Amino acid sequence: MMTQAVRLLIRGRVQGVGFRYFTLQEAEKLGVKGSVRNCSDGSVEVIAVAEPTRLAQFIEVLQRGPRFARVSGVEQETIFLDHMPTGFTITH
Numbered sequence: 865m866m867t868q869a870v871r872l873l874i875r876g877r878v879q880g881v882g883f884r885y886f887t888l889q890e891a892e893k894l895g896v897k898g899s900v901r902n903c904s905d906g907s908v909e910v911i912a913v914a915e916p917t918r919l920a921q922f923i924e925v926l927q928r929g930p931r932f933a934r935v936s937g938v939e940q941e942t943i944f945l946d947h948m949p950t951g952f953t954i955t956h
Contacts, residue, residue, distance in 0.1 A: 868919055871943045872910040873903075874926060876936035883908050884954045886930035891952035896922045901955045913949060 874883070879902050887900040887910060895918060898911040912922055929935045 866915065867913055867948075868916050869898075869911070869913045869943050869945050870919060870923075871941050872912060872923065872926065873939040874908045874910065874929075874935060875906075875938075876929075877932075877934040878908045878929060879906055881932040882930045883933050886933075887926060888952055888954055890922060890925045894918045894922050894925075897949040897952055899949065899953045899955045911943070911945075911949070913945065 884900045896912050896914040898913050900908060900910045903909050912919060914922065923938065927935055927938055
């Protein structure tokens with residue numbers, strides 16, 4: 865199955881609510897590779913690589929977020945990576 869890479873920018877109340885750890889857990893459940901990090905503007909950036917069906921499931925989960933998060937929007941763009949990630953990490 866063909867994999868796809870996307871960059872997601874998640875806006876709303878998404879920092880200080882466990883969003884990165886939630887993202888890591890969901891990625892591991894769904895077999896999504898990539899990374900998540902907090903951005904200085906208060907958003908969260910996710911790089912996600914998976915086959916399209918799993919990617920769609922992952923994005924759907926991130927639109928809800930963890931219990932105390934309030935996601936107001938998710939921007940999505942397809943990207944091309946020089947190297948494929950081997951797992952999912954929280955970066956700083």
